[in-house]
Amino acid sequence: MVWQDRLDEIKQRTELARAGGEPDRIERQHARGQNTIRERLDILLDDGSFHEVGALAGAGLYEDGELREFTPAPYVMGLGKIDGRHVAIGGEDFTIRGGSAKHFHQRVKGGDVGGFPEELAREYLIPLVLLIEGGGGNVQRIASEGAPPLFAGNHQFMPAVEAMMYVPVVGAVLGFAAGGPAGRSQLVHWSVMTKDTSAVFAAGPPVVRRAMGQELTPRELGGPQIHVRQSGCIDNEAADEQDAFNQIKAFLSYMPSNVFELPPVAEFNGAPPDPEPLADIVPRDRRRPYQMHKILQATLDPGSTFEIKPHYGLSLITALARVNGHPVGVIANNPLAYGGALDGDGAEKQAHFIDLCDYFHIPLVFFVDVPGFAVGPEAERAATLKRGIRAAWAGMQATVPALSIVVRKCYGMAGMIPGDSRLRYKVAWPSADWGILPIEGGVEAAYRREIEASPDPEARRRELEDEFAEMSNIFRTAEAFGVEEIIDPLETRTHLERFVEHAYRVLPHELADGPKSRPGVRP
Template identity: 60%
Template sequence: MVWEAEVEELRRRTEMSNRGGTPDRIDRQHRLGRLTVRERIDGLLDPGSFHEVGALAGLGEYDEGELVDFTPASYVMGLGKIDGRTVAIGGEDFTIQGGSAVFPMQRSKGGLGGFCEELAVEYRVPLILLIDGAGANVSATKKMGTTYLPNGGTNFVTSIEAMRNVPVLAGVLGAIAGGPAGRALMVHWSVMTRGRSAMFAAGPPVVKRGIGHDVTNESLGGSQVHVHTSGCIDNEAEDEGDAFNQLRTMLSFLPDNVNELPPAAPALDAPEGAGEKLIDLVPRNTRRPYSMYKLIRSVVDGGDYFEVKPHWGNSVITVLARVDGMPIGIVANNPLKNGGALDRDGSDKQTHFLELCNYFHIPIVYLVDVPGFMIGEQAEREGTLRSGMRAVWVGLQATVPQLTIVIRKCYGMAGMATGNPRRLNYRLGWPSGEWGSIPIEGGVDAAYRREIANAPDPEAKREEIEADLRQLRNVFLTAETFGIEEIIDPRKTRSYLQQFVERAYKVLPHELESKPLYGVRP
């Protein structure tokens, strides 16, 4: 065979590449409770589906022209399948120079831009990033012989192009800093492992040297920081296996690209008898909270849903679910958190979720119980009004079909963040609904201040005024003027959702137009 020697050399080099880092570095990775990048790819993809690209890239060591050793490039990438769907996938190999790109390459494999992301854009398939890189390595600067201006490359241009065209999902699976940390935020959805991963602009040694603070990976950028406090990362995983399951689940709700519809799944019934209990869900005492999660479980297929950002911005609940097998995005106010008042974090959470659903053609359902924006000194200092009005603005820009169901309260400017008058703005109300510019209990003191103060019995006067106004809060009076399209029996909520989903997915194929230049903002 003419080329047998070269084919044997190809086999040998591929085998050397597949080894990854040195055995001691692989052992260290495992001791930290982390998998190697190849183990991660095998754990996430359908068995045997990975087609690696660029396996021969790396640094060879030669003796008189013969290859005697080989260090692979610190990025592994290619194409594979998840539940039968083709994806582009890549990740840093932390066992090789901490995942940093220190070898001179004619073309980047991935990490920041690179061929992996170009594969996703060209073939219009989802991009999955398994991020575990330490960021820039000063030794690379010495090898290059010069420094560089960070705004001169096109790395993030490719990343933005990917976000404009295909779903981009990331798993933060190690301690990442610098560029990898930035890349983890330029995605549509992200997850990180608890206790085994961290993310920061600069790690503890740089923080100590720069500002004198003694910190650990966990205190500086663990999941408690970035999932529960900052909200930079969407979801938290118990371990890498859980992260892979969440990546698969999130992908199952998203289309391959922005020019396709979300994938359908087999339709399932709602939990038996759950809908009948909805008539008793909302207490007559408006100060008593209830669980919006019970409502969601009662109306979606199988009572099953996938929550996005479950540990942050908890005045708002954002979930992906299915009705008759078709994906929907649910934005629900949470009466168990500040009575459902829309605060800064909840507003930002809602804004990002609306952009995600709108960009990938997922119909939006609002389950409304919002007394208004969060009030008080802290809310004002946090800029709640700005974040809240941004949620209103994004909702008005959305082009997908939307349905609003008012469960209880819908007041003021925050109430404007629960629909889109630029489209049909179909609104349903439960009999427990109440709405207006401001809740009666808070508005009376402002509007009737002098009348109450001058009364012989101010408290009795306040009660008298509130009683008169409460009579006007009757949902049927609003329905008489067609101020709300329908008042419905709570037990029929799923039936209305089924009708909405059927109609929405007949409209959506005609609206697969080009999307905004900015895509979904980080």
């Protein structure tokens, strides 16, 4: 063959690239309970579906024009399939310089903030999966390029931003991620990190030690306890890499491939959930909590619920689920945490989830039991008011169909957030209870002087509360058509099925508009 020498060199370079780092580095990776990037791709992607792009990128050492040594770029990327659906995918090779790019072209390939994998996803309109483990910038670039780099504006971030405008982007942190890779873990629609082997930080322990004099382990600085449970920077925690891959598959199963498509509808031939637990689940005593998760189990397709941020913003449940196989986004107040009061973390969680579902055409279902925003000094320091109004802003900008089911309390500004910004269709259970303020606190605020001046303040307080309780009868609201329906809880599934049928009939009209604009500046 005329070009056999070139073909032989392609084969040689490809084999060197696929070998990864030195054997001892691969052994250390395995000793930590981690897979290499190529092993991860083999596990996650459908068998034989991976097509690598950029395998020949790297650094060659030449003598007399002949290749003597080749170090692959510490990033592996390409195209593949997950459960039969096309994806773009990439991840750092931690066995090569800790996944840290030495040359600028390696950063463009994808080893830092963003690059070619994002462009593949954007061009082909397919989901992007990022398997993240790397150290970000490398000071060796100064020696190799002869000058310290100055980031030239937004070109570092634009590929990632543009990908997120058109396709679902997910990130799995499977090891230590600092600098650019850590930033990349935030430029996603959903993220997961492994429980025992991952950490995320803007700068790692050596930099923190030098800058602040603090001695911290990677997990103390940025492990799941920090970013899944406290900061909320990462959405979900995985027991191990296999669990992370299973969660990636689950998340993508609810998502369309891009903003021009509808979410995929799964076949549903099973029995609907048993509604009987709904009959007695809400106690008569309005101060007693109950398990909102049991309501979800009794109304959504069995086994279809995938919770987002289950360890953060605990007063709110956000989950992707299905009704008759159709994806829906579920937002439910959790009375087991702060009585369901919406705190700052919960409000932030709600705003992001509304944006996610609205952007990818997933109808919203609210299960409402909220006494209002969380109150007190801690709530004020946590900017609950501002973050709560941001959630309201997100709800008002959303155009996807929504249904609100008022299970119990619906009070205050937090009670204004659930619902459709257009139709505002609401149904309520007989246990529902709503108003401007909860009666107890509202009476205290409005009649404080009268109560204090009474010969028997406690008796006068109870008298006023009883008067307002009588006027707060939910059937009076129904008479005024302030609520569209009050239903038997056992009929909730039927209402959900009807809503989903109409929602998915309306949704195709949104597709032609492509990416949704977000006018205004969110407070």
